Amino acid sequence: MPNTTTCNQYQFSRAGALITLLDTPGLNDTSRNDLDILTTIAGFLANPPAPISGVIFTHNITSNRATGSTRLALDIARGLCGSRFYPHLTLLTTMWNKLPSEDALAECVRREGQFLASPSHWGDLAVAGCQVQRFDGSRAAAERVLEAVLARAASLPVGDGVGVGVVPQMVVELRAGMPVEETGAGMVVVTERRRREREREEELIAMREEEEERLREERAQRARLDRRQGHHGRRSSSARHHRTGSSASRSSVGGRHHDDREVRYEREDPMAYGDGGYDQMGRRVEPRVVQVNPPRPSRGNQPRRGFFDLGVVQVFFRG
Structure with missing residues (x-):
């Protein structure tokens, strides 16, 4: 859900079973860093009220390219689930009901195919069994997504991390007492943070070097100007001395x-x-x-x- 800043739980019954939906904050929040958000999510994953049947990752299909924040969020989802849990991960594309024309629809279909064909986007997840579905904002579409998640959990049993069945990798790591920043998902965030810090440091170094180069050039220009002015002054003094000497010579010759x-x-x-x-x-x-x-x-x-x-x-x- 949009503008989610905390983890919110929504419960409802379906086919005699109690289902809990956990809505987590997005990982592109400008007011909070990603490690804080991941720590908030980890607080629920450490002791889930029931076995986790699946993870749904949403993506706005109208975005014409995968931005850095989108790639980061997807990498965190990879680290959170772990390769064994990929079959229980659903890539859900949204905003299909907001497309203004048939041409826009065709463009989004083409973009979806490109993401699935690219190993650096969704390709590796699709090969590992991840599900890809579309959401058009309707209740029927939401029910189809939910039915697919529950069906996959029934065919590939999920567990609670103690007995049989697969669980998200982060659940196992947290129950083992691992700090959030050392989990698979946490390492993705830490690595990205270090990369950004390194980029900022390199930018600062480049700015300092550029400023130093500018100052060196200014000093060199001043030195060249001083040399030209000094040379001009010596020439003027020499010319005055030459004229004075010539007059004196003429006076001396005339005097002789x-x-x-x-x-x-x-x-x-x-x-x-x-x-x-x-x-x-x-x-x-x-x-x-x-x-x-x-x-x-x-x-x-x-x-x-x-x-x-x-x-x-x-x-x-x-x-």
Whole structure:
């Protein structure tokens, strides 16, 4: 029944026998974990009021695929029953009365066949003697399912776990004092829980590695940017130094030209800048410029126009 959160018992008489239906919680409840639900079920299975004649596992046929929770629930049913009790397990497909069209009906029939043909779905259970029936929501369908369960229990005697007859595997395990988590059904739940925890841990590791990679990339980008900015700064400083050095070189060269010119004047005759001079005979002589030799500018150090660009003036005296 839908939204079942606890185990509920329903009793009625049929052919002079008292029949008890035990409605258990579903194993896909988001408000409770599967081990808690299985522990609730185990509380009834440990001391059943009568021998268990059968187990009915319901599945919504309109579900277009077997989800993870559906597979888990079916695996728990396998562990609860045990292979010896498979003939007393009924796979009951529901919602057949909710199909809107003939095409939808054909699709669900096809899906049912696929589940039965697949060993990972219902195939292994069907081979082991499990019954498969359809439920359309009617009272007649419910009675047919019940009659089939009772008929199978009569032909393949069930027991109470003490004398003859088969019982669900979990009943035997619980009566032997086995903790719920160590039973066959419990191990299915524990294994699934560990798998989910491992997946979550792997996801967290992957997220941490992704974040670390992102941070490494950011640091690398900052380092590349710092190197580019530092290289640009060194180039700018070098360019400024080069320009300053060139100006100084030109000033130095011009200064040498100026100094050379003045030194040459001074060496030729200290009076060259005055009104003239006198030779050894006492005659006056006049200075004159006889040659101008412009300097050869050095490569890369072109003197600026108007700054000592006339070259060295050589002064000679004629007699």
